[in-house]
Amino acid sequence: MQHFPCPFCGPRDETEFHFAVEAGHARPEPAAAVSDAAWSSYLYENASPKGSAREVWLHLTCGEYFIMTRDTVSREVTGSEALPGHAP
Amino acid sequence: MMQRYSALSLLKHGLSGHKGWKTAWAKARPKPAYDAVIVGGGGHGLATAYYLAKNHGLTRVAVLERGWIGGGNTGRNTTVCRSNYFYPESVALYDLALRLYEGLSRELNYNIMLSQRGMLIAAHTPAQMEICNRIANAMQLNGVDGKLMGAEEAAAHLPLANTGPDARYKLMGGIWQGRAGTARHDAVAWGYARAASALGVDIIENCEVTDIDVQGGAVAGIETSLGPIQTERLGIAAAGATPGLMAHVDVALPIHDYALQAFVSEPVKPCLDTVLLYLGTGTYVSQSDKGELVFGGGLDRVPTHGQRGNLPVQEAVTAGLLEMFPAFGQLKLLRQWAGVVDVVPDSSPLIGPAGPDGIFINCGWGTGGFKAIPAGGWLLAHLLAKGEHHDISRPFDLRRFAEGRLIDEAAGSGIAH
Ligand SMILES: Cc1cc2nc3c(=O)[nH]c(=O)nc-3n(C[C@H](O)[C@H](O)[C@H](O)COP(=O)(O)OP(=O)(O)OC[C@H]3O[C@@H](n4cnc5c(N)ncnc54)[C@H](O)[C@@H]3O)c2cc1C
Ligand SMILES: [Zn+2]
Numbered sequence: 335m336q337h338f339p340c341p342f343c344g345p346r347d348e349t350e351f352h353f354a355v356e357a358g359h360a361r362p363e364p365a366a367a368v369s370d371a372a373w374s375s376y377l378y379e380n381a382s383p384k385g386s387a388r389e390v391w392l393h394l395t396c397g398e399y400f401i402m403t404r405d406t407v408s409r410e411v412t413g414s415e416a417l418p419g420h421a422p
Numbered sequence: 423m424m425q426r427y428s429a430l431s432l433l434k435h436g437l438s439g440h441k442g443w444k445t446a447w448a449k450a451r452p453k454p455a456y457d458a459v460i461v462g463g464g465g466h467g468l469a470t471a472y473y474l475a476k477n478h479g480l481t482r483v484a485v486l487e488r489g490w491i492g493g494g495n496t497g498r499n500t501t502v503c504r505s506n507y508f509y510p511e512s513v514a515l516y517d518l519a520l521r522l523y524e525g526l527s528r529e530l531n532y533n534i535m536l537s538q539r540g541m542l543i544a545a546h547t548p549a550q551m552e553i554c555n556r557i558a559n560a561m562q563l564n565g566v567d568g569k570l571m572g573a574e575e576a577a578a579h580l581p582l583a584n585t586g587p588d589a590r591y592k593l594m595g596g597i598w599q600g601r602a603g604t605a606r607h608d609a610v611a612w613g614y615a616r617a618a619s620a621l622g623v624d625i626i627e628n629c630e631v632t633d634i635d636v637q638g639g640a641v642a643g644i645e646t647s648l649g650p651i652q653t654e655r656l657g658i659a660a661a662g663a664t665p666g667l668m669a670h671v672d673v674a675l676p677i678h679d680y681a682l683q684a685f686v687s688e689p690v691k692p693c694l695d696t697v698l699l700y701l702g703t704g705t706y707v708s709q710s711d712k713g714e715l716v717f718g719g720g721l722d723r724v725p726t727h728g729q730r731g732n733l734p735v736q737e738a739v740t741a742g743l744l745e746m747f748p749a750f751g752q753l754k755l756l757r758q759w760a761g762v763v764d765v766v767p768d769s770s771p772l773i774g775p776a777g778p779d780g781i782f783i784n785c786g787w788g789t790g791g792f793k794a795i796p797a798g799g800w801l802l803a804h805l806l807a808k809g810e811h812h813d814i815s816r817p818f819d820l821r822r823f824a825e826g827r828l829i830d831e832a833a834g835s836g837i838a839h
Binding site for chain 2: 349384409
């Protein structure tokens, strides 16, 4: 069992976490001006990086979203931080 | 000339100490230019090359594989073949594949060991039985064999299944497809490679594609670990590596890469002659010809490009198997491994043009593309040869995301594979 670090609760079992989305997907605005292509890109497209990745994860136990920096090949976690403006 | 395999040739070579067998496909070196190049020597890439030559007469074709052919997901999967999907678009696709599989050993002169032993997707509650009924109806409307199976018949097919009073998931029956079954994965890759090579296709192993050259909005060639190659038609069938390749031409795909695990027990005498998936546990299992139980389950929900599985999923899948067949608790695990699968939000593949002119992709098969190999190859070959969609591949174009026409099989047929 791997441990992931929650910025609020510390290291916990990987089964307590849920991957949400790659970090940096800004919602396009204003809605009325967003093209279908831009909207589907926001909803569906990912980089699926091999190596270093910045991702938004949910710690199911405490209910907080946060950003985890990981290596997608070795699975080593190199950083864990609260979302901007949500410091613990 | 391809050396044909037959009972007679087996006898002949047996009598001469098996010293006269030729290599099944030629080990080619890259030429400076091809009419079409296919990236990825998995089942889909190799089948594409074969159908390019066979159906379209294109033989100045190369398949480039960074490792060894069939070393990706094609050689790592649990070999379940079926076409019991929900939407007409999916059934057209997967049943084309199953029909081609049904004639493939003969066509390729290579025994792919297709064993249509039937598959049961088992339900455990009245509500699940209703959903199974709906899927069985959809299958019949789509013209493929599928039926609702009751509890008694299911138990008769599965004498060792857990039907005791303490069963957490009651075996109520479910959807049965008699034409479903298993095939030998390596043989599918090797059979297509051998037949494509015999038609003049270059199969090049240990050749990694590292960049894509684009000129005037169209593909002009690629860079590889064995040097540059010119081509104006590029087919990409690289499974979980496809997003990284398409990043070279600034195309992002709706794919997440996850590890999917499989497990094999020590071999035992025949005790399970169908494929079984439990909706309740998510575990599925079949018995190989050697007697091993081959089983798997859901994805490791941690995005990864490492071909390794995590422990929590191993525990969940194995616990699921023991719930289904308590007697299997006596068996030892022989092997466990994982492949990196390319998962799309609607659990349907991506087939069609992508990015600069001349590039066509065939990926996003996720946890269930072994069963689709003949169709994936057939359709990508059509795209490369004609530059436009086949009717069966058109709904699977990337455009479906912007157009909101998802083919949501995860919701439709309720199963991940
Ligand atoms: C554990 C497991 C169980 C599964 N069970 C089933 C099942 O029961 N039934 C089913 O239908 N499906 C199943 N699948 C899914 C199935 O295996 C895949 O969908 C299918 O094999 C995909 O075939 P492919 O040819 O697209 O990919 P692959 O076989 O992965 O081939 C892609 C190839 O591309 C090569 N490549 C990648 N990048 C490059 C590059 N830059 N240059 C050159 N070559 C490159 C790779 O080395 C690889 O060999 C399972 C998968 C796994 C992992
Ligand atoms: Zn927490």
